[in-house]
Amino acid sequence: MTDKLNRIELDNVVVRFSGDSGDGMQLTGTFFCNLAAALGNDISTFPDYPAEIRAPQGTLSGVSGFQVHIGAKKVYTPGDKADVLVAMNPAALKTNAKFLKPDSVVIIDTDTFSEKDLEKALFTTLKPFDELGLGNAQVIEVPITTLCKEALADSGLDNKSIVRTKNMFALGLVCWLFNRPIDNVVSMLTCKFAKKQAVLQANIKALTAGFDFGHNTHASISTYVIQSKEKKAPGFYTDINGNTATAFGLIAAAEKAGLELFLGSYPITPATDILHELAKHKSLGVKTVQAEDEIAGVCTAIGAAYAGALAATSTSGPGLCLKSEAINLAVITELPLVVIDVQRGGPSTGLPTKSEQTDLLQALYGRNGESPLPVIAATSPAQCFDAAFYASKIAVEFMTPVILLTDGYLGNGSEAWKLPNLEEYPDIKPNYISADIENWKPYNRNENLVRYWAVPGTPGRQHRVGGLEKDYATSAISTDPANHQKMTLTRQAKIDNIANFIPELEVIGDEDADLLVVGWGGTFGHLREAVEQVRTTGKKAALAHFQYISPLPKNTVEVLKQYKKIIVCEQNLGQFAGYLRMKIPGIDLLQYNKVEGQPFNVEELVETINAAR
């Protein structure tokens, strides 16, 4: 039967798995994505989950989704809209309708589409697809719950445990749809449930039943093939999300600097996974303190920095507000500190599980006094590794707090990552006070205006630092007007000088284009994809994407001045555009701003770019 099937070859496909928060959709999506990656495809994923842990079953607020973008070649985003949706209940269908392409394939569990279920999801008719305007969708109706119960009738498991395997049935069916062998999934399951044999066997059975169901009964529907078309660099790869990559970047930096890694943190969505990840790695000597509040999170880190550790604190927007005063202490005491802000929707509690770039000005200027510090923004989930590494390098080598901006999309989104060879990364050299310097004072500086790090325990280097202004020469408390002016300018000059140690701004695309698209941080994948799409239609476009925001790369003005038109695209109301206008007086910038809590939509970006050209 399979031979007669219509196999359609695709360059890329977007699959969205969706169900109740307890349905195991995140796991299903992760397995499917790892499977694709193992077969040589490129991957990009993004979970879309609610703030509630377990909202009432079957309701709209409890829907949890996981989107996977699989490509024959490099994919830069998790995709705008889905080609395939797995909807485990009507609420999942309704919540995701807006993320579907018009002719998409929708797999539903008919056992959960009763009148009562439809009511729970606030449908007013018994025809959910028509009600949602999804008349053109190709629906694969499968009584998944019933089939799981049949397949596992002899398993000896209770009803609840049997129903829990629904997600694996759905995954088996999707594997069939994409002509993927399920053996790899079986080995992933074996890893996951190694200690629960009954659960393992049940999941394998459900998976197989799902695959066989597709194979045996749905011959009339097309299946898809995505061949790998781009040879990736040889090496070992893993699927990694931004929060894990950030944690690993810090570990790498600590190794390269010969320092102990210390994280002071307080749980906050969507940053908590950094704390979770680092708390696991005691075998590498990582110390994590789950502090009593956000302020104590950063304060313990500052204490650890003074004591000689590579110190970091992780948080999200509301936490960054609380940490402001302490970050300023690190500014004036000139201690190395990495502050990671996984941005989410604001203001206030805002949209905890959604993504935004609205903390930029807070990171740059949200402190009292003249308080310069480097601000770095990661550009993709895997790039969070490098961003955290270089944020640490700058913090340690320039004795300064550094704010690393990632966001909920980067933190939770994932992509394939080639495992780094740490030997290819530069050393990190702490600016320790050497034993042969005499008459040293704590605010003495090297040629880069960096003060020396005298770690407690070092004989003869006892000194006091603190939040009060210090005398440039003697390092004693000083309220002298001229001295304050000098110290303020010195702190600023130290940060400005870092521009000489960071990469220059690069332009992707047509250097001779009229229009330059400018972005920063987590929107890189979407902007790159959009610019590439515009270029494939024969039009010229270029992208300059900023990773270093404070200080700006040295060649920023030179690059921007080459273009007739510049459009700054960001997930806020124009914070970076405003910053550029301040730094480059007279510059004329167009803006594209979106604050829906969702990643950019490539199609919309393409339209915007075309309209601006």
Place this chain on the structure above:
Amino acid sequence: MRTLADYKSDQYVRWCPGCGDHALLNSIQKAMAELGVAPENIAVVSGIGCSSRLPYYMNTYGMHTIHGRAAAIATGVKTANPKLSVWQISGDGDGLAIGGNHFIHTVRRNVDMNMILMNNRIYGLTKGQYSPTSERGFVSKSSPYGTVEDPFRPAELTFGARGTFFARLVDVDLANSAPIFEAAARHKGASVVEALTNCVIFNDGTHSLIATKEARAENAIYLEHGKAMIFGKEREKGLMQEGFGLKVVKIGENGVTEKDLLIHDAHAQDATLQLKLALLDGTSGFPIALGVIRDVAAPTYDESVTQQIEEVKAKQSVKNLSELLMTRDVWEIK
């Protein structure tokens, strides 16, 4: 042998003449010399307020930080380097108002540091507002008609946070202060020392009940572990238990002998009596308790952190990031 001078910095001490902080600084330095810890192995961390200027006057490592956060910052210092002797200095405003959360959690975690709480029951550096230890009705610039709130009693807060060490001293009592600081330093865990301090400018005489040697003889009781609870000018008075409470008795009256008096047990895990003693406030004939009131052993946070790391290291073979990465789900492209 180390001397007091080893711990003095070259900075001019800028507290008001007559301020109790001068005496405390001296007592702390004396204790450090007595303990013999090298100045380079000491970190003094303070918050904001008059008392928090103390690190500048110490020839040790020191941080004068931000308002209320000294305990959190000191926790970071000690956890990152447990070999350091960490002294955390704050006042009643810094430690119990803006920094109250860090105070209780540092005590709860039992981080091995000396938490010196200089209690003058007033905000001095901001020129005279009531503090969280000011008595109800206290008149100050910010409470011209008297406060309408009850104060914290630092001992109660410490005990409520499951503190393992609590001691009390009064600034002018030089002879007895250094030994108490030494005991605090020897205790492994968060040692809270309530140092009753006089503010000559804004709250002069706040501790007058025990401000002189004579007054202390009458109104204070020096508690020592294993010793009977005796006080009074002629050491003629003592404390006995009565029902759920304490009573003052005269030795020799009504057949009471020294043997009938309570013997202080600072090491008792059950803090009930220790708390009762700590809360005696010098009224109704009761004395104010000075000395080490509670001193019990418990695992410290910093040691436990280190120990857990050693245990995991012994069990797991992953020694660096490259090895760690290979333990993930990986696939190879050739």
